[in-house]
Amino acid sequence: xxxxxxxxxxxxxxxxxxxxxxxxxxxxxxxxxxxxxxxxxxxxxxxxxxxxxxxxxxxxxxxxxxxxxxxxxxxxxxxxxxxxxxxxxxxxxxxx
Numbered sequence: 001x002x003x004x005x006x007x008x009x010x011x012x013x014x015x016x017x018x019x020x021x022x023x024x025x026x027x028x029x030x031x032x033x034x035x036x037x038x039x040x041x042x043x044x045x046x047x048x049x050x051x052x053x054x055x056x057x058x059x060x061x062x063x064x065x066x067x068x069x070x071x072x073x074x075x076x077x078x079x080x081x082x083x084x085x086x087x088x089x090x091x092x093x094x095x096x
Contacts, residue, residue, distance in 0.1 A: 042048050079085050 076085070
């Protein structure tokens, strides 16, 4: 197998660096599009938000995100301290 097919590079940034750069660029594009569409709709509409739109309820989703995120981090930290980090991998990779 050639070095190129095996992913071996001579000099320059590695493939992981380029992969992370592409991920960051795609996420920046996604969020930039979200922000751009918000301002396009906000300044293009005469009344924003449109009449009849209910107020968003954010308290319960924020609490759930905090509890679930904190639980995942806590379980992973406990497994890491015990030296059994492999046991917490299903939390991050549900298909494994």
